Amino acid sequence: MANVSSSNGLEKRPKLRFPGFDEPWRVERLSDFADRVTRKNSQNQTDLPLTISSKDGLVDQVSYFNKTVASKDMSGYYLLLNGEYAYNKSYSVGYDFGSIKRLDRYPMGALSTLYICFALKKHYSDFIKAYFDSLKWYREIYMISAEGARNHGLLNVPTDEFFETKHYLPQNLNEQRKIADFIIALDHRIDAQQSLVDNLKKYKRGLHEFVFLKNRKASWEKAALKNIASFCGGGTPSKDISSYWNGNIGWISSSDIQDEWIDDISVTRRITNSAIDNSATKICPKGTIAIVSRVGVGKVAVMPESLCTSQDFTNITSITGNTHYMAYQIAFKMKIEAIKTQGTSIKGVTGDTIKSMVMDIPTLEEQEHIAELLSTFDLHIKRAIRNLDILLVTKKALLQQLFI
Numbered sequence: 001m002a003n004v005s006s007s008n009g010l011e012k013r014p015k016l017r018f019p020g021f022d023e024p025w026r027v028e029r030l031s032d033f034a035d036r037v038t039r040k041n042s043q044n045q046t047d048l049p050l051t052i053s054s055k056d057g058l059v060d061q062v063s064y065f066n067k068t069v070a071s072k073d074m075s076g077y078y079l080l081l082n083g084e085y086a087y088n089k090s091y092s093v094g095y096d097f098g099s100i101k102r103l104d105r106y107p108m109g110a111l112s113t114l115y116i117c118f119a120l121k122k123h124y125s126d127f128i129k130a131y132f133d134s135l136k137w138y139r140e141i142y143m144i145s146a147e148g149a150r151n152h153g154l155l156n157v158p159t160d161e162f163f164e165t166k167h168y169l170p171q172n173l174n175e176q177r178k179i180a181d182f183i184i185a186l187d188h189r190i191d192a193q194q195s196l197v198d199n200l201k202k203y204k205r206g207l208h209e210f211v212f213l214k215n216r217k218a219s220w221e222k223a224a225l226k227n228i229a230s231f232c233g234g235g236t237p238s239k240d241i242s243s244y245w246n247g248n249i250g251w252i253s254s255s256d257i258q259d260e261w262i263d264d265i266s267v268t269r270r271i272t273n274s275a276i277d278n279s280a281t282k283i284c285p286k287g288t289i290a291i292v293s294r295v296g297v298g299k300v301a302v303m304p305e306s307l308c309t310s311q312d313f314t315n316i317t318s319i320t321g322n323t324h325y326m327a328y329q330i331a332f333k334m335k336i337e338a339i340k341t342q343g344t345s346i347k348g349v350t351g352d353t354i355k356s357m358v359m360d361i362p363t364l365e366e367q368e369h370i371a372e373l374l375s376t377f378d379l380h381i382k383r384a385i386r387n388l389d390i391l392l393v394t395k396k397a398l399l400q401q402l403f404i
Helices: 061-065 125-134 138-144 173-214 273-277 323-341 351-355 364-402
Strands: 011-013 025-029 034-036 050-053 057-060 078-081 085-088 099-102 108-111 116-120 166-169 221-224 229-232 245-252 269-271 289-292 300-302 307-309 313-319 358-361
Touching: 050 061, 050 085, 050 099, 050 108, 057 061, 057 099, 057 108, 078 116, 085 125, 099 125, 125 173, 125 364, 173 323, 173 364, 229 351, 245 273, 289 323, 300 323, 313 323, 323 351, 323 358, 323 364
Parallel strands: 245 307
Antiparallel strands: 011 025, 025 166, 034 116, 050 057, 078 108, 085 099, 085 116, 221 358, 229 313, 245 269, 289 300, 289 313
16 A cells, blocks of 8 residues: 545545555535435334444344333334444544444444434445545544534534535445455454454353352351451542642542553552541551552452552452462452442442352362463463554554545
């Protein structure tokens, strides 16, 4: 691919092009290459309610929300056919002006009339799909949307003006196919990597269940946490007193701990000794097992340095045995406790419940072996996630250069 960029108003060239293509791309209105779809599901041709996910595209509401939010009578909804497009004017993270997606998963579906639907009358559809994924069309929506105006939580984008938006497109169908085929191949690679990550996480859950439920040996000792560990709580210094903050002592809340890893703590705030003297928070030594017992209940991590925590934590400052083995086992048990609180008025797991947890205690050698096994598997998953992130960033960068 070659880096080329030029412009003369109605004709432009993208920054990145495949060899053999040099013709300028021409501006077209959406109405030049697409017709609005307003057909209704009047005969209830489909009972599949659709919604648009910026990440996953047009999907079944039941699968996406685990329930249907559509009306029972969908005869007044649009009937969208496979290969047709819909514009969701709703804001989501990373999609400030909504998203345009093609119906790929189902032969047809019913879509709320709050969406703007259309079908292509020319151009290669896989190319147009990739173009809308590039978000290059946002500049046009920005120009026609009423700033701050919302209707049903949607951007106020007039339908007639939407179809007058301008888009730079190649007129050579071979170039369209070349770009589309490249993006499709990249998407297949991303899907394969995402599948690998999902399978590794699924295997991890099974591995933890095997280690801490199915593989327990009769020879292992048992003990309540309160009999083998020392505890301390936390607190939040007043945020209204500036002298308490921006010190040199790390302070964390539940949002600073990753849900899936016991060795990921992001220390973004630091406090002063004065804050410790005038609040309930305490300095916990390096190696403390931080357990989120209230907001964000279930998260567990081993402190990489001496830290203070908010009141949402129950912290184990010392414990008999291998710290990481114990942290993994506590995390497993905390997930079970967190599940028990779902759908109830219970706001967390009490300190007494945590202290009464009965721990399986193999020999120290076995603890170290299990901890190393689980840590190594976590590193394998993290490596797979990093590779997925690289692919996603690469695609995003390429979309910005392949399209205008």
